[in-house]
Amino acid sequence: MQTIGWILVSLVGAVSWGVLALHRGETISAAWLVLAAVGTYLVAYRFYARFLATRVLEIDPTRATPAERLSNGRDFVPTSRGVLFGHHFAAIAGAGPLVGPVLAAQFGYLPGMIWIVFGVVLGGAVQDFVILFASMRRDGKSLGQMAKEEIGPVTGVAAMIAILAIMIILLAVLALVVVNALRDSPWGLFTIACTVPIALLMGFWMKVWRPGRTLEATTVGIVLLMASLVGGRVVAESATLAPYFTMNAATIAWLIIAYGFVASVLPVWMLLCPRDYLSTFMKVGTIVLLAIGILVVLPPIKLPALTQFIDGTGPVFAGKLFPFAFITIACGAISGFHALVASGTTPKMLRREGDAPLIGYGGMLMESFVAVMALCAAAVLDPGVYFAINAPLATLGGSLDAAAETIRGWGFVVTPGQMEALATSVGETTLLARTGGAPSLAVGMAQIFAGAFGTHLTALWYHFAIMFEALFILTTVDTGTRVGRFMFQELAGHLWEPMGRTSWYPSTVIASGAVVAGWGWFLLQGVHDPLGGINTLWPLFGISNQLLAAIALAVGTTVLIRSGKARYAWVTLLPLAWLLVVTLTAGWQKIFAADPRLGFLSHAAATSTRIAGGALDASVGARLIFNDRLNVGVAAFFMAVVVLVVISSARVWVNILRGTTPATTREAPYVATSYAN
Amino acid sequence: MWRPAMRIELTAALRRGLQAVRRVAGMPDYAAYVEHRSRHHPGDPVATEREFYAEHVTARYTDSPTRCC
Numbered sequence: 001m002q003t004i005g006w007i008l009v010s011l012v013g014a015v016s017w018g019v020l021a022l023h024r025g026e027t028i029s030a031a032w033l034v035l036a037a038v039g040t041y042l043v044a045y046r047f048y049a050r051f052l053a054t055r056v057l058e059i060d061p062t063r064a065t066p067a068e069r070l071s072n073g074r075d076f077v078p079t080s081r082g083v084l085f086g087h088h089f090a091a092i093a094g095a096g097p098l099v100g101p102v103l104a105a106q107f108g109y110l111p112g113m114i115w116i117v118f119g120v121v122l123g124g125a126v127q128d129f130v131i132l133f134a135s136m137r138r139d140g141k142s143l144g145q146m147a148k149e150e151i152g153p154v155t156g157v158a159a160m161i162a163i164l165a166i167m168i169i170l171l172a173v174l175a176l177v178v179v180n181a182l183r184d185s186p187w188g189l190f191t192i193a194c195t196v197p198i199a200l201l202m203g204f205w206m207k208v209w210r211p212g213r214t215l216e217a218t219t220v221g222i223v224l225l226m227a228s229l230v231g232g233r234v235v236a237e238s239a240t241l242a243p244y245f246t247m248n249a250a251t252i253a254w255l256i257i258a259y260g261f262v263a264s265v266l267p268v269w270m271l272l273c274p275r276d277y278l279s280t281f282m283k284v285g286t287i288v289l290l291a292i293g294i295l296v297v298l299p300p301i302k303l304p305a306l307t308q309f310i311d312g313t314g315p316v317f318a319g320k321l322f323p324f325a326f327i328t329i330a331c332g333a334i335s336g337f338h339a340l341v342a343s344g345t346t347p348k349m350l351r352r353e354g355d356a357p358l359i360g361y362g363g364m365l366m367e368s369f370v371a372v373m374a375l376c377a378a379a380v381l382d383p384g385v386y387f388a389i390n391a392p393l394a395t396l397g398g399s400l401d402a403a404a405e406t407i408r409g410w411g412f413v414v415t416p417g418q419m420e421a422l423a424t425s426v427g428e429t430t431l432l433a434r435t436g437g438a439p440s441l442a443v444g445m446a447q448i449f450a451g452a453f454g455t456h457l458t459a460l461w462y463h464f465a466i467m468f469e470a471l472f473i474l475t476t477v478d479t480g481t482r483v484g485r486f487m488f489q490e491l492a493g494h495l496w497e498p499m500g501r502t503s504w505y506p507s508t509v510i511a512s513g514a515v516v517a518g519w520g521w522f523l524l525q526g527v528h529d530p531l532g533g534i535n536t537l538w539p540l541f542g543i544s545n546q547l548l549a550a551i552a553l554a555v556g557t558t559v560l561i562r563s564g565k566a567r568y569a570w571v572t573l574l575p576l577a578w579l580l581v582v583t584l585t586a587g588w589q590k591i592f593a594a595d596p597r598l599g600f601l602s603h604a605a606a607t608s609t610r611i612a613g614g615a616l617d618a619s620v621g622a623r624l625i626f627n628d629r630l631n632v633g634v635a636a637f638f639m640a641v642v643v644l645v646v647i648s649s650a651r652v653w654v655n656i657l658r659g660t661t662p663a664t665t666r667e668a669p670y671v672a673t674s675y676a677n
Numbered sequence: 678m679w680r681p682a683m684r685i686e687l688t689a690a691l692r693r694g695l696q697a698v699r700r701v702a703g704m705p706d707y708a709a710y711v712e713h714r715s716r717h718h719p720g721d722p723v724a725t726e727r728e729f730y731a732e733h734v735t736a737r738y739t740d741s742p743t744r745c746c
Contacts, residue, residue, distance in 0.1 A: 071717070073712075074732075074733065075736065077700075083697045090702065212705065214699065214704040215695060269730075276738075276744070280702045280703065281702060340745070341742060341745050472744075476745075479738060482738055483738075502739075
């Protein structure tokens with residue numbers, strides 16, 4: 001009976017992939033994307049995750065987990081698997097799986113769909129599961145500690161510096177997404193501005209007035225947030241209030257930079273923690289709502305399976321399908337950042353070893369499904385509308401008429417009237433060139449929600465979607481700045497001891513300032529970039545995130561080989577090899593490509609030519625050239641670190657296989673579980 | 678038809694539900710902490726809810742990233 005069930009699931013998945021692959025030129029239903037994805041996930045979880053658990057990792061249900069052995073009622077807390085699944089999913093899912101697929105939709109829906117689903121099954125979910133397992137067997141150690149202990153101290157430090165650098169690029173690009181969504185949008189800006197006083201109120205509620213009443217305060221916070229969402233419309237329609245909340249990109253960028261610094265220096269209970277609670281509930285709630293919306297409406301996919309932009313001429317970002325589809329979509333397919341979460345709070349909460357496949361592998365499948373939904377939300381838009389929102393103004397031309405003309409040149413149809421009506425229906429003045437993915441995702445989500453729950457609320461849905469994305473991106477910005485500050489202090493403490501004291505106030509201020517200045521620089525670079533910044537920064541972020549995944553997979557491979565499982569090392573080596581090919585190619589092209597849209601060096605050269613010809617102001621040009629060179633340095637640094645990590649890991653592997661290094665691992669000793677099996 | 682036993686069951690179910698919501702969101706769980714102390718360290722001093730909250734929140738945002746991209 002079970003066998004028949006699995007044959008049916010496999011058939012449904014295979015037929016859905018067939019429909020996706022064979023239909024050309026006519027619209028298909030989003031149902032096929034959903035079915036193909038879910039069918040593949042189920043088969044992968046049933047067979048591949050089980051293979052990983054029983055053969056490769058040898059999960060032992062009789063072995064006590066750190067949560068059981070070290071239980072302290074604080075961070076080591078045995079947690080039931082359903083609850084921990086929710087906790088882990090809320091921790092890993094963020095803006096990444098929502099933005100990447102929307103940007104990569106410029107190639108059509110098919111490349112993104114294939115990479116999201118097969119990338120997760122063979123790469124991303126394997127990475128998360130193996131790292132979660134390794135950390136669980138090592139009392140919840142972090143990725144950096146495991147890199148140090150299993151590979152070597154130099155690799156450990158290199159990994160830490162890489163993590164800090166990745167964090168800085170990540171924060172900059174996410175902040176840029178928010179800036180692009182909120183510029184010249186009084187409704188959006190008002191709602192997001194309100195989250196600061198709401199968070200402060202919640203903070204004092206939970207810490208001072210009603211200590212520990214987190215759910216009570218969060219309920220109040222959510223009610224106030226919804227009120228400010230509705231209030232945003234009043235502000236946007238008021239002639240006196242709207243100008244106060246209508247700001248250009250640079251102003252909003254500076255406000256976010258100031259906010260990031262203040263949030264990092266203030267005590268966490270005041271601002272950061274309440275915002276985290278608020279954004280977690282909004283995030284999980286909205287994702288559930290989106291899933292319901294897509295399943296109820298099953299909207300038709302209007303984007304073609306493939307567009308002509310696979311040749312690298314796409315307006316959203318430069319570069320060919322290979323390798324750029326595979327770095328544009330990082331989260332959702334494979335995300336190195338998850339290795340930090342999977343070696344953070346989650347392994348300390350696993351009640352039993354047998355829960356690890358569901359949490360590690362299954363949690364990542366869930367994130368991948370979020371990416372598929374984001375892809376659906378982008379693909380339900382008319383292609384012309386999609387490109388009008390996501391292409392930079394410099395490419396489209398300054399006016400709606402010019403943009404419609406440019407897009408017609410690409411073979412898609414959109415009329416100025418259609419764009420105006422769309423902007424009005426979502427309560428904005430313009431949607432032209434709102435790059436960064438968030439606005440087009442919000443338009444797609446608003447269409448889906450309107451289809452499921454009624455069209456009269458379209459504007460509210462749009463701003464709800466914008467609010468939810470901006471809220472949790474800004475939460476990533478403040479928690480990330482704070483974590484970056486601690487990493488900076490730890491690294492700087494090696495050079496000058498007092499900087500390492502996290503309780504020393506000057507050290508806190510200097511380290512926070514340094515981290516904020518780091519991402520702030522790249523954020524402002526993106527804001528002033530004539531091509532909109534996403535063009536440059538998102539690929540850098542993708543490269544860095546995938547390289548972190550490569551480091552995590554190198555650690556995972558080392559753990560496998562050290563525990564005598566060399567014959568199964570291919571489970572991590574295959575995705576590692578693919579990521580190395582993809583990221584090193586992408587990094588190389590970003591530095592050396594002859595096309596100035598793609599390569600940093602040729603862009604710098606083209607800029608010098610324009611300055612020499614008098615087409616560009618010398619001071620503006622000098623800044624662009626400096627940024628190009630800085631980006632070259634960043635890309636080269638990421639590539640160097642990953643090559644270093646992989647080479648030093650490979651030396652460890654070879655030595656173990658030759659028998660010159662003993663195949664020992666740093667697993668905590670076996671203790672039998674007291675839970676009944 | 679209302680019996681006191683039903684009320685106790687409902688309250689317990691509600692408490693479990695709220696505890697699950699708290700843990701999903703990464704909120705501190707004071708009741709679980711108190712239970713842990715009384716079971717494993719009976720007689721030792723127990724942090725007040727105010728102290729426990731402050732400590733939990735500081736520890737949570739200090740260590741490693743709690744939120745991904």
